[in-house]
Amino acid sequence: MIHAVPAAARIAEAAFAREFPEARLWNLLDDRLLDDAREAEGLTPALRRRMLHLIGHAVEAGAHGILLTCSSYGEVVDTARTLWKVPVLKSDESMFHAALTGPHDGLAVVASTPPAVPAAIAQLDDLAKRLRPGRPARITAVLSEAAAVAATPQATARHLADALHARGADGVQAVLLAQYSLAPAGPALSELLGLPVLDGAGAAARELRATLLSPAPAQVAP
Incomplete structure (x- = not known):
């Protein structure tokens, strides 16, 4: 994981x-990635x-599989997939895929920082065009900056729930967390x-x- x-x-x-206890995890951290991208106002060729x-x-x-946990660098994954056969995942790609291929049509994307919202919506729109062209999703974007400074996961959940109710998102059938930092509030x-x-x-x-x-496909005798 990077x-x-x-x-x-x-x-x-x-x-x-919780979900993949068999995995042996290896964390690679470059804690200048975000700051350098902000200073450059985007991804430069050097950052890519x-x-x-x-x-x-x-x-x-x-590594048998790689996950980038920073959504800002997701576009680099497209290039990586042309260079290596190892599965390389964008931070939220699996979540968006699961949401769009599931039974729900009304989706809410919740965030606590403004930049996370347009990034998530852009990815959802792009995937929706490919995964369900004849079945458009109703996507509601919800921002609660108060959730960013909440002291506990329960308080974070309350702020997000209040923001959803204030948005009047009555048709929402599933909620997508647009930031990893919000994950602890998910169950609440x-x-x-x-x-x-x-x-x-x-x-x-x-x-x-x-x-x-997944098991390897069975070999068929000639």
Whole structure:
């Protein structure tokens, strides 16, 4: 797993312990990735090469699967997939895929920092066009900056639930957490709303487990 902030490592590790306990985890942290991208006002060629170097380092050292926990570098994954055969996942791609291929049409994307909202919506829109072209999803974006400074997961959940209610999202059937930092509030938020709540780390762990532990196809004799 490749991280831009230490907190993402703790949250992803908890998700893998729950969803993919067989995995042996290896955390690579470059805690300048986000700051340098902010200073450059986006991903420069040098920053893309830096992330590709980290991915390549993991592949060459024997990683069987890779998860980038920073959504800002998700576009680099598209290039990585052309260079290596090892599964490389974007931070929230598995969550969005699960949401769009499931039974729900009304989805709410919740966040506590403004930049997370447009990034999530853009990915959802792009995936929706490919995964369900004849069945558009109703996507509601909800921002609660108060959730960013909440002292406990329960308080975070309450702020997010209040923001959802204030938005009037009556048709929401499932909630997607747009940041790894919100994952600890997921169970409490689900209980408050009576709705399924998906988080990126948990969905990624489930996808990697299914991919890496699936039995090899049977060989057919000639």
